[in-house]
Amino acid sequence: MKPKISRTMIIFVTVIAASMLSSLANADSALMRDGFKRPTDIPFPEENGYTDAKAVLGKMLFFDPRLSRENNITCASCHNPSFAWEDAQTTSVGTPMSRLGRHTPTVLNLAWGELFFWDGRSESLEEQALGPIQAGGEMAQDLDLLIAELKAVSGYVDMFEAAFPREGITAENIGKAIATYERTIVSAKAPFDHWIEGDENAINAAAKRGFELFNTKAKCASCHDGWNFTDWSFHDIGLGDADEGRYEVLDIDVLKHSFKTPGLRNINERAPYMHNGSLATLEEVVEHYDSGFVKRASLSSEMQELNLTKGEKHDLVAFIKTLSSNDPQVSLPKLPN
Ligand code: HEC
Ligand code: HEC
Structure with a gap:
């Protein structure tokens, strides 16, 4: 009898201890999980609040090859939605067909970002967007020429006027529209x-x-x-x-x-x-x-x-x-x- 009772007790105590430990582990795991909850809203900065007109225009600019000098490269050539907004290359290829020094990062979930580029050299998405348009190895475009080119497209004149009343097509507004569209790119x-x-x-x-x-x-x-x-x-x-x-x-x-x-x-x-x-x-x-x-x-x-x-x-x-x-x-x- 004696060993039997103590064995039951041992099992009993072990079960209690195990269940205490596992509820502790569950509490730990719940705590760990809490830190990873998704936010409910996308943050937009005060200086560039969200409007549908800006987001629609920004998407067009993101996918428009006319932003590049030779009208052959879009932002999406490198930030391609088919590869979660990257390009599946070791380092990407720009204008002229030259390798860039770094791998293309995704543009997913950047609304929550603080500094941009691999080295953080840009402080906002608005400022960042004008970088690749002009960068020698990327789209190699002159901003003044681009503005003139876009002004010749009547559809763009109307859309910029709708998104930025009485301001129209400026470098700053190109940056604002693209940044607004980018902030809407959020992983589901x-x-x-x-x-x-x-x-x-x-x-x-x-x-x-x-x-x-x-x-x-x-x-x-x-x-x-x-x-x-x-x-x-x-x-x-x-x-x-x-x-x-x-x-x-x-x-x-x-x-x-x-x-x-x-x-x-x-x-x-x-x-x-x-x-x-x-x-x-x-x-x-x-x-x-x-x-x-x-x-x-x-x-x-x-x-x-x-x-x-x-x-x-x-x-x-x-x-x-x-x-x-x-x-x-x-x-x-x-x-x-
Ligand atoms: C000290 C901070 C740090 C720790 C710890 C760390 N990471 Fe990273 N992780 C980074 C940084 C910084 C990069 C980008 C590095 C670079 O490209 O030079 C990175 C890049 C990555 C990438 C590639 C992302 C991309 O877009 O190319 C993956 C995947 C990754 N980490 C997974 C992990 C995993 C899994 C662990 C744990 C085993 C881990 N990391 C630990 C900081 C860290
Ligand atoms: C030729 C390929 C190429 C093109 C075209 C291109 N990018 Fe990039 N993009 C890159 C590379 C490479 C980097 C990283 C460079 C670095 O960190 O030094 C980058 C970085 C970025 C970042 C920073 C991401 C982060 O995590 O900090 C954003 C945002 C971005 N690009 C948006 C754009 C927009 C908007 C356009 C179009 C106006 C564009 N890119 C055109 C290759 C490209």
């Missing part, structure tokens, strides 16, 4: 969001273990946090190329080789990865963080060898893939003439 709900909202079946067990790892042992969330999985800050994660990133903008030693943390939404449609497009798959990205990075003075202190097991690496990738949404088809605008 992914399986991960349905899970966050309480649908336990929205993602599988491997992905749930991956989420836990992402927040704990793998340390990813120390930089990729919040619903868009970025702290919008700059870090050196030890990619081996010579590009100095944010250091070229601010000239502060600790910023050598630092680049903006990209959001991770729709990431499996956005290969290859990193500012130099040097990693081809998510598996390679995980290997990089596990032990593949270059150790140097500017390396982020969050970058330490992770010693992940094969199973853990698999779970991390399974989790990251749940961040991809089935976004609505983007229709091409009919352009004015």
